[in-house]
Amino acid sequence: MGLIDKRRYGPGTIWLIVGLLGIPTIISVEFPASTNAQQEFFSLLRIVDAEETLPQFFIQGKEFTVVVHKQRLAWPAEARHRIHPDDDETARSFEVRDATGVTVYRQKIENPAGEAELADIRKEGRFAFTEAVYASRMMGAGNQALVVGWSSLPSAPDSCTTYVVLGLFEGKLVPFSEPFCEDIASPGIDSPERAWKLKRDPDTGFENFEIRRSYGFFHVIIPIRVDFLMARLLPARWCVGLGAPSPLAEHCEFPVQAERIPSKEDTFVRLFPSPDETGIPRHVIVKPDSKIEYVAALASNAMDRSGKWKDDRIDEIPWLKVRVDGKEGWVHAAEDLNALGLFQAG
Numbered sequence: 001m002g003l004i005d006k007r008r009y010g011p012g013t014i015w016l017i018v019g020l021l022g023i024p025t026i027i028s029v030e031f032p033a034s035t036n037a038q039q040e041f042f043s044l045l046r047i048v049d050a051e052e053t054l055p056q057f058f059i060q061g062k063e064f065t066v067v068v069h070k071q072r073l074a075w076p077a078e079a080r081h082r083i084h085p086d087d088d089e090t091a092r093s094f095e096v097r098d099a100t101g102v103t104v105y106r107q108k109i110e111n112p113a114g115e116a117e118l119a120d121i122r123k124e125g126r127f128a129f130t131e132a133v134y135a136s137r138m139m140g141a142g143n144q145a146l147v148v149g150w151s152s153l154p155s156a157p158d159s160c161t162t163y164v165v166l167g168l169f170e171g172k173l174v175p176f177s178e179p180f181c182e183d184i185a186s187p188g189i190d191s192p193e194r195a196w197k198l199k200r201d202p203d204t205g206f207e208n209f210e211i212r213r214s215y216g217f218f219h220v221i222i223p224i225r226v227d228f229l230m231a232r233l234l235p236a237r238w239c240v241g242l243g244a245p246s247p248l249a250e251h252c253e254f255p256v257q258a259e260r261i262p263s264k265e266d267t268f269v270r271l272f273p274s275p276d277e278t279g280i281p282r283h284v285i286v287k288p289d290s291k292i293e294y295v296a297a298l299a300s301n302a303m304d305r306s307g308k309w310k311d312d313r314i315d316e317i318p319w320l321k322v323r324v325d326g327k328e329g330w331v332h333a334a335e336d337l338n339a340l341g342l343f344q345a346g
Helices: 036-044 115-124 334-339
Strands: 003-007 013-020 023-030 046-053 057-059 062-074 089-098 103-108 130-139 144-153 161-169 172-175 180-182 195-197 207-214 219-227 232-235 252-254 267-271 282-286 292-299 319-324 327-331
Touching: 036 115, 046 115, 057 130, 057 144, 057 161, 062 130, 062 144, 089 144, 103 172, 130 161, 180 207, 219 252, 219 292, 267 319, 267 327, 267 334, 282 327
Parallel strands: 089 130, 130 195
Antiparallel strands: 003 013, 013 023, 046 062, 057 062, 062 089, 089 103, 130 144, 144 161, 161 172, 161 180, 207 219, 219 232, 252 292, 267 282, 292 319, 319 327
16 A cells, blocks of 8 residues: 545545555545535634543553544534534544543643634635544553554655553553654554554563654664553663664664565665675675565664654664575665665655
């Protein structure tokens, strides 16, 4: 599946920019939220407060409910307008309440719309950007946590949803880390059961979920440890490369997701014996039918040792370990990645 950028350019129409294999395609589809016939009512639009109560969750036997505070467009009755959440309402904050109705966690998403934004809304008949809030349950072997996520429309390619993980510590619901914006690679987060199932590492016994970080040419899969005992998110792995140059000394080899677009002609790639450009590379022929294996990427952890999220994904391209027809080595430069069939997204 390609990356989808949902942008709206006028009442009644959605434009979808779909990046398939890095090739943009533009299509249009009709959207029923506000038709051209309703434009006469745009100047009468008002913004009203609204609430949405999401389904209940039980975490370690305790009941919690997520209540989303929204702003919604109020249309005149004669417009016969059908409210659509992508255009007509946006979340501004949410709170988590316990079984007695007491608020135990509150999160602001963005500032309420003011008169200036209302003027723009009355020109277009919709919010320019909207926020939606979702909730699911994180399932470990014997523990659970509540995950609340929020995301924007329109969304850019490779955009992410912001999440906060909330679990019990000494009987109280607490965040396991600050909110984080990541692409979740673990299965089950969008399942009908609203259950985000963790993986258990057979070597460490840690319970993990995985994020997918984009580095332009490929994605790196990074595991995140969920420590239910201390109510924290931490790096699932920590690596120390003795003698490795900074900043590679604390980089780890993580799995890679990559999509190859083979060249129609023979080319060659420079395979370094180690992730070090001072080494002497081996020049290996890459044919259109060569067997290419993307073994691992030498990348930074997503969190530091204390559990604080890092955002260095765009600093540089990680070293990539590959096998070309059984010959193994490391590549780093864009021209070598292109020779392997990997190209900068977008």
